Amino acid sequence: MRLEYFQMIDSIEVLNSHEASITARSHVPNKSPVFEGHFPGHALVPGVLLIETMAQASGYLILALNEFSSMPFLASVKEAKLRSFVPPDADLVVKAALEHEGSGYAMTKAHIHHDGKKVCDAQLTFRIMPFPSPELERHMQTQIEKIGLRKTN
Amino acid sequence: MSNTFETVAAIISETSDIPLEEITPESNAMEDLGIDSLDFLDIAFAIDKAFGIKIPLAGWTEELQAGKAKVEDYFLMKNLCARIDELAATAKQS
Structure with a gap:
C-alpha cells in the first residue's frame, strides 16, 4: 500500500472470472504521512481508505471482466461497516465479488480481513465509462501488470 | 404494461422514497420525480x-448526450415501461 498515492492493492492472489470474484493482498506500511494526522499517538488506517481499498479491488475485478475496455468509477457506497481498527504493518486480504453487471454500471460486495478477522465490508456501485484519457488507460495498464492481474479461471 | 407499471412504480417508490401515488404513467422520472x-x-x-433484463443505460445515455433522443423517450414512465416490456420479450425469446 502507498496510502498517500492511493495505491491500495499490492497484488492479486486470485481472479476467478467464472465466479466473478477477486482476492487481493495489501500490506499497510509502518510509516506514512497519513498516520501523522490519523491519529497522533494512535496510528490507524482511515476508514475511507479501507473503503477505497475495497473499491480498488472491485475496480480491478470489473476491469478484468470487461477485458480492460472501460474504466469503473466509484459511484456509491452502501452498508459500509468498519468493524475494527487496522494498524500500521497489517497484512490485509481484500475480497470482492460481482453482484450485478448492468449496462454502464456494476455492483459489488467487498470485505477486508486482517488476521483472519473481517475488519470491514460494503456494497459498492460503479459507473463504467470509456477511459477518459489515454494517460489514465496507460496508468491502469501499468498498475495491472504491477499487481499481477490476470485470469486464473 | 399495467403490471410493468405497477412493478416499476413500486421499485421507484421504494428506492427513491417517493410516495407511490405521485408516480403516474405520465410522470417523467427525471424531471417530475427528481430522480438523478x-x-x-x-x-x-x-x-x-x-x-431478468439489462436496461441499456449506457446506450441511452450516449443517445441523450448526442441529442439523438429526448429524456422523455426513455424516462417518461409509460415509455420506460414499454421499453422494459420490449426488453423482457426479447429476453424471453433468447
Whole structure:
C-alpha cells in the first residue's frame, strides 16, 4: 500500500472470472504521512481508505471482466461497516465479488480481513465509462501488470 | 404494461422514497420525480433483477448526450415501461 498515492492493492492472489470474484493482498506500511494526522499517538488506517481499498479491488475485478475496455468509477457506497481498527504493518486480504453487471454500471460486495478477522465490508456501485484519457488507460495498464492481474479461471 | 407499471412504480417508490401515488404513467422520472442518474442506477439494478433484463443505460445515455433522443423517450414512465416490456420479450425469446 502507498496510502498517500492511493495505491491500495499490492497484488492479486486470485481472479476467478467464472465466479466473478477477486482476492487481493495489501500490506499497510509502518510509516506514512497519513498516520501523522490519523491519529497522533494512535496510528490507524482511515476508514475511507479501507473503503477505497475495497473499491480498488472491485475496480480491478470489473476491469478484468470487461477485458480492460472501460474504466469503473466509484459511484456509491452502501452498508459500509468498519468493524475494527487496522494498524500500521497489517497484512490485509481484500475480497470482492460481482453482484450485478448492468449496462454502464456494476455492483459489488467487498470485505477486508486482517488476521483472519473481517475488519470491514460494503456494497459498492460503479459507473463504467470509456477511459477518459489515454494517460489514465496507460496508468491502469501499468498498475495491472504491477499487481499481477490476470485470469486464473 | 399495467403490471410493468405497477412493478416499476413500486421499485421507484421504494428506492427513491417517493410516495407511490405521485408516480403516474405520465410522470417523467427525471424531471417530475427528481430522480438523478445515480439514483437511477439503483432503480435499473432492481428493474434488471425483477424483469431478468439489462436496461441499456449506457446506450441511452450516449443517445441523450448526442441529442439523438429526448429524456422523455426513455424516462417518461409509460415509455420506460414499454421499453422494459420490449426488453423482457426479447429476453424471453433468447
